[in-house]
Amino acid sequence: MKIQTAILFFGLSVISPHSLAFTLGSSSLIAGWNTETLTFDVNESSCTGLGISAANLNAAIDSAVELWNKAPTSSIKLARGAVVSTGAAYSNPPVIVCNSGVITSPDFVVAQGTWSGSGGRPTAGYIQVNGDSTKQAYFNNFSNTQAAIVIAHEMGHVLGLGHAEKEYALMYYDISSKTSLNLSQDDVDGITWLNPRNELKSGMMGCATVRDISRNNPGHQGTPGIIVNWMALWALAFTSTRRGFHRVLAHLRKKLPLSPRF
Amino acid sequence: MNLIAILIRIGKVVVFMKISFKILLLVLFFIPGMARAEKRLYLGAGAASYNMGKVTSSSDASTSLMGELYLPLTLSYLFPVKPTWSLEASLSMTPLSVKTTDSIAKTFVMGSLTQVFKKSFFWDLKSGVGLLNYSITGPGGSIQRSNGTGTATFYYPGSSTSSKSLFLDFGVVYHWVRDIRIDFDALILSPISTRRSFSTLLTISKGIL
Numbered sequence: 114m115k116i117q118t119a120i121l122f123f124g125l126s127v128i129s130p131h132s133l134a135f136t137l138g139s140s141s142l143i144a145g146w147n148t149e150t151l152t153f154d155v156n157e158s159s160c161t162g163l164g165i166s167a168a169n170l171n172a173a174i175d176s177a178v179e180l181w182n183k184a185p186t187s188s189i190k191l192a193r194g195a196v197v198s199t200g201a202a203y204s205n206p207p208v209i210v211c212n213s214g215v216i217t218s219p220d221f222v223v224a225q226g227t228w229s230g231s232g233g234r235p236t237a238g239y240i241q242v243n244g245d246s247t248k249q250a251y252f253n254n255f256s257n258t259q260a261a262i263v264i265a266h267e268m269g270h271v272l273g274l275g276h277a278e279k280e281y282a283l284m285y286y287d288i289s290s291k292t293s294l295n296l297s298q299d300d301v302d303g304i305t306w307l308n309p310r311n312e313l314k315s316g317m318m319g320c321a322t323v324r325d326i327s328r329n330n331p332g333h334q335g336t337p338g339i340i341v342n343w344m345a346l347w348a349l350a351f352t353s354t355r356r357g358f359h360r361v362l363a364h365l366r367k368k369l370p371l372s373p374r375f
Numbered sequence: 376m377n378l379i380a381i382l383i384r385i386g387k388v389v390v391f392m393k394i395s396f397k398i399l400l401l402v403l404f405f406i407p408g409m410a411r412a413e414k415r416l417y418l419g420a421g422a423a424s425y426n427m428g429k430v431t432s433s434s435d436a437s438t439s440l441m442g443e444l445y446l447p448l449t450l451s452y453l454f455p456v457k458p459t460w461s462l463e464a465s466l467s468m469t470p471l472s473v474k475t476t477d478s479i480a481k482t483f484v485m486g487s488l489t490q491v492f493k494k495s496f497f498w499d500l501k502s503g504v505g506l507l508n509y510s511i512t513g514p515g516g517s518i519q520r521s522n523g524t525g526t527a528t529f530y531y532p533g534s535s536t537s538s539k540s541l542f543l544d545f546g547v548v549y550h551w552v553r554d555i556r557i558d559f560d561a562l563i564l565s566p567i568s569t570r571r572s573f574s575t576l577l578t579i580s581k582g583i584l
Contacts, residue, residue, distance in 0.1 A: 134479040134513075136530055140530040182570070183569065183570060185429060185572040186509055186538035187538070275520070276520045276527070276529055277520075281434050281435075281436055286521045287521075287523070291435060293431070293435060293437045295430065296431070297432060300430075302481070305509070305511060305536070306511045306532050310538045312565065313506070313539050
């Protein structure tokens with residue numbers, strides 16, 4: 114009986130509920146961008162000149178940035194950068210630019226994102242948005258949510274990701290079935306593989322407070338962050354619950370005077 | 376009343392008694408804390424729902440409440456400190472890497488230190504902190520996938536990386552029968568970060584020492 118139980122437990126533990134996997138844009142990639150914050154500059158004039166509202170484009174960029182910044186186990190932070198006049202060329206920071214006549218065929222490509230790199234990591238990139246108003250894939254023909262999905266998808270390419278297998282992943286090539294802007298576990302795994310998060314080395318659970326302090330005190334990096342992280346977590350868990358537990362316990366003792374004691 | 380009718384009635388009564396007895400046994404089996412055994416070392420298996428409400432698995436990309444499912448094994452050791460509470464060190468992990476159909480393997484290892492408060496003969500409450508190590512290992516190689524204009528070659532990662540996230544653990548322990556307990560843990564990963572996520576872990580364990 115014990116053996117059967119052990120086999121059952123072990124068997125349950127190796128069942129795979131997963132059925133998909135992320136990919137990368139190049140076989141040479143060994144990690145993601147070598148930066149804590151990757152900003153995306155925007156060539157607004159290239160878009161407004163093609164009838165695309167800068168406000169709408171920036172709203173889509175902000176939504177996309179916010180989405181990637183919620184990936185739980187990733188360390189890289191995205192941000193919208195400066196307004197620039199750079200064209201569609203590999204640059205660091207990557208630039209988002211609108212073009213007409215570049216994405217001509219087929220007619221359903223809304224945007225393209227790409228990167229170039231060295232040493233196994235992306236070092237430059239850009240995103241170009243379809244600004245051809247004669248095409249059905251013209252950026253303005255899409256809802257705000259779909260526009261944000263498109264920009265987030267292309268940002269995924271600039272980060273180094275390739276296409277995913279399942280239609281619900283952000284990195285799936287077709288957005289037509291999507292009505293919400295969300296990451297799948299596959300997308301999270303991809304960005305995590307490229308830029309894994311390590312809270313034992315980074316700041317206070319993502320706030321970077323401890324690390325920022327330690328930067329001003331060379332020689333004190335790393336260890337203080339770990340200690341303070343653990344102390345803070347433990348203190349939070351302990352103090353926030355113990356008083357509550359004792360109140361509940363006191364209440365129960367009044368209500369149930371014969372409750373067993375240990 | 377003839378003999379056959381009497382026998383049928385007796386038969387019905389017997390069947391009724393048998394069923395009642397089985398129901399009684401079942402009820403007795405489910406009565407909690409019948410004989411709580413104080414064990415130190417527990418071995419169990421469970422189900423972890425990871426990134427609840429954070430990721431999507433539907434074609435319209437709406438978020439899934441349950442997140443991703445993992446089925447880890449758990450080893451726990453209790454250090455009695457006072458009669459009313461103990462410290463518990465736990466290690467949960469998927470014993471083999473969970474593989475996708477594309478052979479990307481994920482390993483889920485979670486260590487925690489919790490303070491377990493004995494609240495009644497069959498209930499405990501616990502809170503503490505822990506560390507989740509989430510590893511992703513790729514097989515390398517390439518695959519052809521649609522890219523909107525046909526197909527393109529994409530690549531699987533060829534090495535392993537792991538992320539480490541601190542978490543708060545709030546849980547309830549239910550001492551079911553004898554040395555078997557059921558734990559329900561609510562985990563808040565990266566609690567102060569904007570990347571905060573929630574997971575739950577349901578574990579059934581047997582005291583072995």
